[in-house]
Amino acid sequence: MKRVGLLLPALFMIGFFMLLPLGLMAYVSFLERGVNGGVVWGSYTAEAYIQFLFERDLDDSLLLNTDYLQIFLRSFTLSCITSLLALLIGFPVALYMALQPKPYRNLLIFLVTVPFWTNLLVRNYAWILLLRNNGLINDLLQGLGLEPLRMLYTPFAIGVGLTYSYLPFMVLPIYASLEKIDLRLVEAAFDLGADRRRALTRVIIPLALPGIIAGTLLVFVPCLGAYVTPELLGGGKSLMIGNLIQNQFGAARNWPFGSALAFVLLGIVLLAMMLYLLRFRRTPEETT
Amino acid sequence: MAESAAIELRGLSKRFGHAQEQVTALDNVSLIIRENEFFTLLGPSGCGKTTLLRLLAGFEQPSSGELLLEGTSLAGLPPYRRPVNTVFQSYALFPHMSVADNIGFGLEMQGREQAERAQRVQEMLALVKLHGLENRYPAQLSGGQQQRVALARALANQPKVLLLDEPLSALDLKLRKEMQIELKRLQLETGITFVFVTHDQEEALTMSDRIAVMQHGQILQIGSPKTIYEQPSRRFVADFIGESNFLEAEYIAANDGWAHFRLPGGVELSALEDPLQGYRNGQKVTLVIRPERASLCDAGSGQLQGVVENVIYLGTDTVVYLRLDGADTLFQLRSQNQYGAATALGVGDHVTLNIAPEAVRVLTD
Amino acid sequence: MNLSSRTDPLWRFAGVRPVTVLFFAYLYLPIIILLVLSFNLNDSATIWTGFSTHWYGVVLGNDDILRAASNSLLIAISATLLATLAATLAALGMSRNTGAAQQRSTNTINGIISLPLIVPEIVTAVATLLFFVLLGLQLGLLTVIIAHTVFCIPFAYLPIRARLVGMDASLHEAAMDLYANEWLTFRRVTLPLLWPGILSGAMLAFIISLDDFVITYFVAGAGATTLPVYIFGMIRIGITPEVNAISALMLIVSIIFVSLSYLLGRSRSSG
Numbered sequence: 047m048k049r050v051g052l053l054l055p056a057l058f059m060i061g062f063f064m065l066l067p068l069g070l071m072a073y074v075s076f077l078e079r080g081v082n083g084g085v086v087w088g089s090y091t092a093e094a095y096i097q098f099l100f101e102r103d104l105d106d107s108l109l110l111n112t113d114y115l116q117i118f119l120r121s122f123t124l125s126c127i128t129s130l131l132a133l134l135i136g137f138p139v140a141l142y143m144a145l146q147p148k149p150y151r152n153l154l155i156f157l158v159t160v161p162f163w164t165n166l167l168v169r170n171y172a173w174i175l176l177l178r179n180n181g182l183i184n185d186l187l188q189g190l191g192l193e194p195l196r197m198l199y200t201p202f203a204i205g206v207g208l209t210y211s212y213l214p215f216m217v218l219p220i221y222a223s224l225e226k227i228d229l230r231l232v233e234a235a236f237d238l239g240a241d242r243r244r245a246l247t248r249v250i251i252p253l254a255l256p257g258i259i260a261g262t263l264l265v266f267v268p269c270l271g272a273y274v275t276p277e278l279l280g281g282g283k284s285l286m287i288g289n290l291i292q293n294q295f296g297a298a299r300n301w302p303f304g305s306a307l308a309f310v311l312l313g314i315v316l317l318a319m320m321l322y323l324l325r326f327r328r329t330p331e332e333t334t
Numbered sequence: 335m336a337e338s339a340a341i342e343l344r345g346l347s348k349r350f351g352h353a354q355e356q357v358t359a360l361d362n363v364s365l366i367i368r369e370n371e372f373f374t375l376l377g378p379s380g381c382g383k384t385t386l387l388r389l390l391a392g393f394e395q396p397s398s399g400e401l402l403l404e405g406t407s408l409a410g411l412p413p414y415r416r417p418v419n420t421v422f423q424s425y426a427l428f429p430h431m432s433v434a435d436n437i438g439f440g441l442e443m444q445g446r447e448q449a450e451r452a453q454r455v456q457e458m459l460a461l462v463k464l465h466g467l468e469n470r471y472p473a474q475l476s477g478g479q480q481q482r483v484a485l486a487r488a489l490a491n492q493p494k495v496l497l498l499d500e501p502l503s504a505l506d507l508k509l510r511k512e513m514q515i516e517l518k519r520l521q522l523e524t525g526i527t528f529v530f531v532t533h534d535q536e537e538a539l540t541m542s543d544r545i546a547v548m549q550h551g552q553i554l555q556i557g558s559p560k561t562i563y564e565q566p567s568r569r570f571v572a573d574f575i576g577e578s579n580f581l582e583a584e585y586i587a588a589n590d591g592w593a594h595f596r597l598p599g600g601v602e603l604s605a606l607e608d609p610l611q612g613y614r615n616g617q618k619v620t621l622v623i624r625p626e627r628a629s630l631c632d633a634g635s636g637q638l639q640g641v642v643e644n645v646i647y648l649g650t651d652t653v654v655y656l657r658l659d660g661a662d663t664l665f666q667l668r669s670q671n672q673y674g675a676a677t678a679l680g681v682g683d684h685v686t687l688n689i690a691p692e693a694v695r696v697l698t699d
Numbered sequence: 700m701n702l703s704s705r706t707d708p709l710w711r712f713a714g715v716r717p718v719t720v721l722f723f724a725y726l727y728l729p730i731i732i733l734l735v736l737s738f739n740l741n742d743s744a745t746i747w748t749g750f751s752t753h754w755y756g757v758v759l760g761n762d763d764i765l766r767a768a769s770n771s772l773l774i775a776i777s778a779t780l781l782a783t784l785a786a787t788l789a790a791l792g793m794s795r796n797t798g799a800a801q802q803r804s805t806n807t808i809n810g811i812i813s814l815p816l817i818v819p820e821i822v823t824a825v826a827t828l829l830f831f832v833l834l835g836l837q838l839g840l841l842t843v844i845i846a847h848t849v850f851c852i853p854f855a856y857l858p859i860r861a862r863l864v865g866m867d868a869s870l871h872e873a874a875m876d877l878y879a880n881e882w883l884t885f886r887r888v889t890l891p892l893l894w895p896g897i898l899s900g901a902m903l904a905f906i907i908s909l910d911d912f913v914i915t916y917f918v919a920g921a922g923a924t925t926l927p928v929y930i931f932g933m934i935r936i937g938i939t940p941e942v943n944a945i946s947a948l949m950l951i952v953s954i955i956f957v958s959l960s961y962l963l964g965r966s967r968s969s970g
Binding site: 051052053054055056057059060061064065066068071073084109130135136137140141143144145146147156157158159160161163164165166167168169171172173174175178182190210211213215229231236239242246267269270271273274278287288291292295303304305308309311312315316319 | 705706709710712714716721723724725726729730733736780785786788789791793810812816818819822825827828829845846849856906908916918938943945949950953954956957961
């Protein structure tokens with residue numbers, strides 16, 4: 047059939063170079079690590095998953111080791127805080143944009159998307175210039191006669207960087223669902239005696255909910271797997287999952303463990319996606 | 335006048351979807367559309383009229399049945415091999431081509447010479463009165479102008495049949511009236527068979543030589559506008575086209591070419607006897623009376639009596655709603671204001687109606 | 700009156716405007732500061748002493764940077780062409796997919812195509828690296844181009860598909876009705892109307908490929924260092940005016956690129 051032929055190149059590229067590798071990754075997570083890196087093919091073990099919670103003592107007994115769990119928890123907490131911050135900033139911005147006249151609105155959308163098109167690495171680098179000990183913010187503080195603060199290489203710096211990196215992902219979907227709202231509905235709420243606050247909480251926010259959830263997911267997911275921001279702004283001290291995974295393929299040379307970590311991360315992300323789809327895609331007539 | 339068939343449908347059916355959720359859009363339709371006629375498919379949305387048009391154009395293939403153009407089957411022919419052209423509801427003008435390129439597109443696809451195309455484009459622009467707009471783009475035209483370009487583009491190919499899918503529905507009332515006359519003129523001038531789809535009964539009555547009224551994928555009645563209006567064969571047709579009063583009655587007897595019916599309240603009405611219809615004694619029928627065919631008269635000289643519930647002044651006419659004595663239904667009466675009688679009525683007045691036998695249409699469905 | 704905008708005081712929700720102002724300041728101040736500092740005369744990265752384009756000269760005279768830049772361009776152009784071609788074909792394949800019965804397969808295919816958008820980059824990077832090692836492929840330009848093509852496909856696909864979905868189906872039918880066969884209909888009607896979608900899809904793919912760091916970092920190997928990978932290495936060594944200049948250059952290129960596509964889109968929609 048003609049249709050299948052047209053779809054073939056794209057499906058082959060993604061199927062062969064993405065789906066298959068993901069399967070391979072899951073497989074590798076159950077193999078034994080090679081002595082000098084790599085893996086021992088055909089040797090199956092759950093060691094990589096055990097290693098996540100325990101370390102082996104000299105006599106081969108298992109001791110609880112929460113180092114890795116802490117990194118997961120830190121990633122999770124940082125991602126939650128970032129998502130919340132992005133929502134608190136992103137919703138008012140989206141609302142402001144949605145109420146503007148059309149040409150001005152298009153300009154604002156453009157301004158929100160520009161950073162998305164610029165290099166993530168470079169945008170995070172700019173924050174090093176601002177946050178470091180003799181950086182611009184501390185120069186400003188000292189100029190005001192205040193004590194300089196230690197900001198770079200702290201979880202605070204990571205939070206600032208992550209929020210900065212992914213804020214547009216929050217604004218755009220919320221804006222898209224706000225823009226679709228028939229504003230006469232809000233006027234009806236005003237007409238029926240709702241003040242601005244209640245028009246917001248009873249009409250606007252419920253109608254914009256799909257956009258709010260989508261935006262939260264779009265911020266949360268890349269935060270959870272972030273590598274660049276914690277590497278540059280966390281300075282290798284406040285590790286997140288991404289850095290831990292990278293480390294297994296770099297210095298630590300433990301591919302099964304790295305694969306297992308990546309697999310768990312993928313599982314969390316897919317679970318979040320599925321929950322979203324179950325809640326919001328099954329009833330498209332409600333969301334559109 | 336010798337008339338041959340431009341299009342013939344034989345038992346044409348079209349079903350969409352799979353086993354459980356199958357929808358029958360067209361149900362065993364047979365029909366002959368004559369050459370040079372302005373033929374209208376009229377019905378509410380979902381009646382199958384657009385599906386029928388799309389089958390003619392070749393955008394859909396019939397599930398069963400045959401479709402003939404001038405005696406040859408169209409089975410399996412893609413749209414681009416059929417000598418018919420379509421005027422789309424949305425006009426479907428190519429936004430990236432000028433008016434001239436749009437009009438010349440069909441000829442270009444058929445491999446006609448540039449000079450011939452240019453000449454035909456000019457002829458078509460003259461025909462639809464759009465001289466001087468050949469270099470404009472569709473987005474720079476008004477709705478009415480786009481409509482004319484769509485017509486010119488289809489007519490430029492001198493199709494055997496022109497298919498029009500509710501082409502006037504996007505225009506405002508005044509422009510629509512103008513285009514109705516314009517379309518009729520184009521049809522007479524070009525001598526091309528027009529198959530016109532609409533849900534607007536007034537549009538159908540204005541332009542058509544013949545009308546097919548459709549419902550649920552079937553054709554209920556085919557006839558001239560006069561026949562369809564004055565002699566509807568089905569209750570749906572009488573209801574869909576114009577206003578009607580429906581009175582349930584039962585057959586009593588016939589004599590002298592008249593058939594007599596009794597209403598539930600005991601009142602008797604007569605109709606012209608239809609020699610093709612044989613009624614059984616006591617058979618239930620529906621009597622159809624158009625509002626303008628009933629007339630006010632002195633008490634005693636009419637058959638129906640009732641109380642005025644509402645009087646609506648419409649400029650040329652006045653419409654009066656009556657509650658008939660002994661019946662639940664409202665009866666609608668329409669009378670021309672130049673004869674005056676109805677304008678003086680007020681709510682609560684008792685009136686008597688005279689119904690001439692010629693005004694009564696008997697339906698048995 | 701414009702029904703979709705509201706400027707009446709009734710619609711002034713408290714705090715919305717100041718938050719928006721702060722938001723744009725937050726978004727743009729770091730970028731502006733970086734741009735300004737890249738013109739700093741001094742060889743400290745953050746203390747302003749005077750205007751100079753000296754560091755741009757240093758950057759443009761650095762052979763390693765130029766090699767990385769040419770790698771980046773080669774990879775981005777190759778991946779863009781391949782991804783856009785695959786995405787265009789796929790979008791066309793999907794547009795033949797209409798009936799309700801095919802809805803399920805449509806959703807599945809859309810799901811597969813958008814997979815690279817859902818899976819975290821670091822996971823894709825790990826999986827792709829393992830796969831290339833297993834296949835025994837030498838890490839280099841080829842592996843990077845393959846990996847980039849894969850994650851560029853959905854970016855190219857979305858605008859093309861949107862354009863096709865938004866296209867009036869009766870235009871296609873009108874062409875067929877006017878004696879154009881399938882191929883002529885495609886060449887004369889579908890393709891010209893699809894061009895803006897293909898163009899913006901390709902632009903998206905190009906920028907995404909040019910900017911990618913994480914996946915490239917994993918699958919590039921020694922010979923295929925791209926500009927972002929090179930900059931990452933520089934930042935790790937230290938903050939220098941040279942890093943400022945090369946970062947600013949990347950910013951400027953991206954911003955010019957986006958602005959052009961924005962202006963192109965505007966002139967198209969208004970014309």
